Amino acid sequence: MGPVPRTLELFYDVLSPYSWLAFEVLCRYKNIWNISLQLQPTLIGGILRESGNQPPAMLPHKAVYLRSDLRLLSQHHQVPIHFPKDFFSVILKKGSLTAMRFLTAVKMEHPELLEKVSRELWMRVWSRDEDITEPPSILAAAEKAGMSMEQAQELLERVSTPQVKNQLKETTEAACKYGAFGLPVTVAHLQDETHMLFGSDRLELLAHLLGEKWMGPVPPAVNAKL
């Protein structure tokens, strides 16, 4: 048996396009690097409040820059990101509370589906400019990810239970304790140290810390680790 896989926690919110970039790259590398990827559904609104930070889009020059940055990164990373027509409404008004509670419930009950359901929610809000706040929207994403309608309905009902609400709160607080002021946050648990890395642009550095090879955001596909 080889060396123990290093645990990587990825704290993310589907409202965050940069979280999507980090998510896809780490999903690609989880079968290449000796890592155990732990997806952590988190509420970006909670992170920003706790740290006193603002969404970058609140600064006019950053809002302009974000659009071209995401367009170029989308191409380079081969992740189909498209800005929603009414960006401010989607991000600042509608938010992601229900979606992230749903993903929290998925993680608690059907962790093997967490990756796929997360991806389908991103595809809705950050690729096809579709809603993720209404129950039918969430159920549609879950179904597309391969969940049965019964399973999805059941999980949706659990969204408003104290257990699910508290779990999302705890995960968000854990990210804050690591020093998060935004998302995505990757926490690498190495033998002697723990590193918190912010952003989708610290993954080459992460490779360096892991002693692994960086092959860009779209590494050649390999057979799953045996």
Added chain:
Amino acid sequence: MGPVPRTLELFYDVLSPYSWLAFEVLCRYKNIWNISLQLQPTLIGGILRESGNQPPAMLPHKAVYLRSDLRLLSQHHQVPIHFPKDFFSVILKKGSLTAMRFLTAVKMEHPELLEKVSRELWMRVWSRAAEKAGMSMEQAQELLERVSTPQVKNQLKETTEAACKYGAFGLPVTVAHLQDETHMLFGSDRLELLAHLLGEKWMGPVPPAVNAKL
């Protein structure tokens, strides 16, 4: 003769450690990629004022993060960055007006020395080379008495305004002039993306040294 080198403008301020990272990486690649690197001494204070942005260190969690981010990047990029003992005094009070006017004058009078002098100033502010970072500013002050003409002051202002026009809200800013389009990239962490836009190969922040392009 091969294809025309693509012009890359690097807008930087020696007060900015992330500018130093971008600077060193681009200096390494300028003899590998088909580019013409134009160093643009810029005033980060002017960029922040113009865009209404703050230095990231003003947010407590970011200030904590910066220290470890720069420590790790310093190792990975092989650039000897060390936080100055009195960080807030260096960055926020002393600033870099003198140093950046000095570099503007160097660019106007001795452009072939701009890379080396810029590096020396970074070594003094952001490395352990000087015990008190303020000392370098005083030395630059003396030299500046001799070069602080309206032309130099205006040139720095114009360069800073040019960066603002490109949409800068901080530094470093790399502007890539491609055949059909111009791209403004912010930060020292968009250089792999830059390679992709240039159609060049990214070999990490410390590429193997090659002989200078003939």
